[in-house]
Amino acid sequence: MVTEVINSNELHKIDPVFGQMSFDNHEQIVFCNDKDTGLKAIIGIHNTVLGPALGGTRMWNYTNEWEALNDVLRLSRGMTYKSAITGLNLGGGKAVLIGDAKTQKTPELMLRFGEFVHSLGGKYITAEDVGMATSDMDLVRTVTPYVTGISESKGGAGNPSPITAYGVFMGMKAAAKYAFGTDILEDKVVYVQGIGNVGEALVENLSNEGAKVYISDINQARLEEVRDKYSVQIYEGKNIYAEKMDIYAPCALGATVNDVTINQLNAKVIAGAANNQLAEEIKHGQMLREKGIVYAPDFLINAGGIINVYAELENYDRKEIIRKTENIYNTTLEILKNAEINNITTHQAAFNIAQARIDARKNEK
Numbered sequence: 001m002v003t004e005v006i007n008s009n010e011l012h013k014i015d016p017v018f019g020q021m022s023f024d025n026h027e028q029i030v031f032c033n034d035k036d037t038g039l040k041a042i043i044g045i046h047n048t049v050l051g052p053a054l055g056g057t058r059m060w061n062y063t064n065e066w067e068a069l070n071d072v073l074r075l076s077r078g079m080t081y082k083s084a085i086t087g088l089n090l091g092g093g094k095a096v097l098i099g100d101a102k103t104q105k106t107p108e109l110m111l112r113f114g115e116f117v118h119s120l121g122g123k124y125i126t127a128e129d130v131g132m133a134t135s136d137m138d139l140v141r142t143v144t145p146y147v148t149g150i151s152e153s154k155g156g157a158g159n160p161s162p163i164t165a166y167g168v169f170m171g172m173k174a175a176a177k178y179a180f181g182t183d184i185l186e187d188k189v190v191y192v193q194g195i196g197n198v199g200e201a202l203v204e205n206l207s208n209e210g211a212k213v214y215i216s217d218i219n220q221a222r223l224e225e226v227r228d229k230y231s232v233q234i235y236e237g238k239n240i241y242a243e244k245m246d247i248y249a250p251c252a253l254g255a256t257v258n259d260v261t262i263n264q265l266n267a268k269v270i271a272g273a274a275n276n277q278l279a280e281e282i283k284h285g286q287m288l289r290e291k292g293i294v295y296a297p298d299f300l301i302n303a304g305g306i307i308n309v310y311a312e313l314e315n316y317d318r319k320e321i322i323r324k325t326e327n328i329y330n331t332t333l334e335i336l337k338n339a340e341i342n343n344i345t346t347h348q349a350a351f352n353i354a355q356a357r358i359d360a361r362k363n364e365k
Contacts, residue, residue: 024077028123029069032116037109040099041116042069044076045124046092049362052122053093054148054306054313055079056129057113057136059101072096074254074276079306082299084354085331086324088310093124101131110139118144127160127309130196130253134159148309157311163321164273164305165201167328171301172247172271174332179268179294180246183329186210189245191235191267194252195219195226198273198305202251203230216240217252241265248272255279257295262287271296278347285345296332297350303328 027048032041045053055076062068072094080092097113099105117126117140127149128137138154140147150156172190177183188211192199195217203226206213213232217223223234237243241264248267250256254276257265262284270277270293277298278284288295304325311321339349 024073026073026076029073030116030120030124032113034109034112037106037112038099038104039097039109039112039116040065041095041097041113042072043095043116043120043124044072044093045120046073046076047080047358048091048123049358049365050084051089051091052125052146053079053091054083054125054127054309055092055094056127056149056305057095057097057132058129059097059099059105059131061100062096062098065098068096068098078275078299080358081351081354082303082306084357085300085350086303086307086328087357088306090306090310094129095124095126097131105131105136107139110136111143114140114143114147117146120146122146125313127305148312150312155312157308157321159197160305160308161197162201163308163325164198164302165205166322167304167307167325168198168202168249168251168271168273168301169205170304170326170329171296171332172249172269174329175269175271175294175296175336176247178333178336184209185247187212188247190214190247190249191216191240191243191245192249192251193217193240193256193272194250194274195222196251198302199249199251200226200229202249202273203232207232214243214245239264250274250277257284257288259284259287262291262293265291265293267293269294269296271301272298273302274298275302281347281351282345285347289339289345294336295346297335297347299354300335300350301328301332 026046028045030043076092076094083090125146134151137147137149138151141150149160152158173183190206190211191214193216195215207230214235216235227234241261245267247269250272254274257277258279307324335349339346
C-alpha cells in the first residue's frame, strides 16, 4: 500500500495515471467528456472484490485536471476500506465532476453523467457528495438504476448527510471515551472545520449534548446561519490548529492533518467527517501517535452515509440504518484498543481489519 500524496503541480513529471502514488492498484478509471453539456468527469473504481463499487459524486472547481484525478483516486480507494470495515458487501468507487456546482451544474450535465454511469453496467453505483443534492440523484435515476441516495418519496433512503454526521458523532464519543474516560461531550471544546451539510448536522448533535462548539468555514454567510441556528461560536482567529481544544473535527476537504498542522495541533482527539484527513497515512498516523493524539480513522467513523444508501440495495429499514450506524461506536473503541495493544497507529489497525476482509473474500473466489 502506497500512501504518499503528490502535489498536483508535480504530477506531469511522472506517468499521469499508473505512475501516481494514489493509483494504488485501481481496477478501472473512466474519463467522461461531453462537449454539448460541458461535462468533464472522472470515475474511479478501486476494488470490486466485495461487491460493486459504490461512492458519491463530487463536483468541485479543481485547480487542474491532475488535482481532480488525484482526488478521485484517493476518494475511491477510501471507499473500498470504508465499506470493508463496516461489513458491507460493496467495493470502492468515486466520481468527480470538474466545475463550479453553483454556476455550471445543469440538468443536462447531470443526465449525461448518469448515462456514463449506466454504461458501466452496475460496476459503479453513484450517490451524493460535495456539490450534489438528493434532487441531483433523483435526476440521475431517470437514466440509470445505478444510483443511491434518492428521495424518500421516490423509494430511497434520502439525504445521507444526517446519518453520516451521526456516525461521526458516535465515533467521536468512542474516541472521547478512550481519551478522557467518558463519552459525555458536555462542556468539551470541539472545533468543527467545514460547515457543509454533514458539518452542520454534526454541530447539531454536539450542541444537543452541550459541547462548546466553535465553527470554521470559508463561507461567512453559512457560518452566521449555523451560529444563529445552534447558538455556537464562530472561530475568528487565524490558526485553528493552535487553539486549545479537546476535539478537532475536520469536516471539509482532506489532508488537513499534515506536517505543519500536526506540530501545531493542540487537541487530544481528531474525529471528523472529511475523507483522507491524513495527508500521508503512515507518516502522519505515526506522528499523531507519538504526540498522544487519539485519531478516529475517517473511513470508519464517516461510514454512516454509505450505510444509509446501502439500505436501498439491501432493503433494510430506518431502524437498521440507525443500529448499524450506532455500531460505529463499538468498532471505533475496539480499533483504538487494538492499536494500543499491537503498538500500531489507529489508522493501521483499522486498515488491517478492512484489508483482511477483502483478502478473505478474494481467497474464497
